[in-house]
Amino acid sequence: MNQIKTFASAFVMALVGLAGSGALAAYPEKPIRLIVPFPPSGAADQIARSLGAKMQESLGQSVVIDNRGGAGGIIASEAVATAPADGYTLLFGTVSTHAINPSLYAKLSYDPVKHFIPISITHSIPRVLVINPSIPATNIRELIAHAKSKPGTLTYSSSGTGTTSHLAGELFKTMAGIEMTHVPYKGSAQAIADLLTGRISMAFDSLTVYAEHIKTGKVRALGVTSLKRIGALPTVPTIAESGLTGYDVSNWTGIFVPAGTPRDIVDKLNTEVRKAMGDAEMRRQLVSIGIEPLSSTSEEFAAILRTDIPKWAGVIKASGATAQ
16 A cells, blocks of 8 residues: 555656646747846847847747836836746846845835845946046055045046945945045936046946046046956956955846746756856957856855845945935
């Protein structure tokens, strides 16, 4: 009798396994939607489209880019958090949507941990600290010394309160023990103009924004915000190696799905994303413009969240930044 029960149990488990593998084998049966929390034509949108094209080639199904910009990424994040957990709705989530917003907004309509499963990180856009050449500093240590000798005279721009360009400056200010005045802008164009003319002392911005101005000497690059140097600026040291040990502002992006998505689909998507981000030509193009192509396991990506959420909570609290 025990042998019969054992056999029956094994038979049922085998059927369940076959059913699960059949469902995975059929996935995807329809187009996949990748929701991007930015408007079309920006760097994130272009990377999402390149990634989607690579995944489409491998999966044999369309990957449709759905741009849902606005509200600091909340609109896009909400759309995915409330979508069916079937692997057909993905989010191109960012450090802002998942690590910064929880502390920046008093009431957030989604929980970055409870409402999502991380698939894989895809890339990071390290910021570069650039200064107006009139500032008497050729490296980070000299900049800090100058700031301490003239407290409160330095200013730095950002693309808005609570953005990574703002919080990068707040983290720098706290770790260096200096005073700087934050000047928020609605976009990069006016901030660039004011930095070039000297109305603003410095900025923590993407290399793509200031690459040409660095080449022509209109601004001076003192350091990059990532823990490792970037291929597009190999001679520019990291801020961390220049005296502020541990300084790290990685403006990362990655793929998320709604919580409850079956594990076999999570694993399938992880494989596809990592394959796409490993494409040699895609990696070359990203590195050439200062973007670091990345990939990870779902667990590794979750570990990044566990580190970044409390880190940015501390920076935001110290800065007093809030958003409605």
